[in-house]
Amino acid sequence: MAIEVRIPTILRTYTDGAKQVEGTGSTLGELFTDLEQRHGGLQDRLVDGGALRRFVNVYLNDEDVRFLDGLATPVKDGDKVTVLPAVAGG
């Protein structure tokens, strides 16, 4: 068992078009580092200067990780992480 990660359309260039990939780690940050091994460039779209990028929403199961512990949020096998680019503008 691993952690399922749902990837939005604009980031599928890093996953050969896959809308779902798997990874491991005990925190969200570790999970992203793990994904980077197989999907180079993905981590930089999610993380900036050690923190989650501002206009990227990441959910652990159905909760926005900004209301949990951000990149330090613990994750475990069987969890589902969803990435959605924020919809915003001016």
Next chain:
Amino acid sequence: MLTITRELHDQIVAHARQDHPDEACGVLAGPAGSDRPARFIAMTNAERSPTFYRFDSAEQFRVWTEMEDNDEEPVVIYHSHTATEAYPSRTDISYASEPQAHYVLVSTREPEVAEFRSYRIADGVVTEEPVTVVE
């Protein structure tokens, strides 16, 4: 080209008028791959600002999950400009993240007339497209 029903067009304009002077925002969902907007979904502007909008993240998750379950996708992403023209700003262009969507802009700067225009935004390039309203 964006083909949209009169009803959906009018719902977007009404939402923009209602939220003026804050920017209004939302989605028209349609069957995946159809390019046909079918369902109006007004979204909360978490910024509540006359110059900026952002979908509330929890609401976005619920709506995106619902669309996935229904085999739908966001066909139109709309928002309003309350004092400027219905043209994508630099911020709109840099945050556009659904390459298959039609980006609709409504301007509520005039009380009597609502400008309603549609664009494709991909890789930082904006292309205006004609809008066909069907009954």
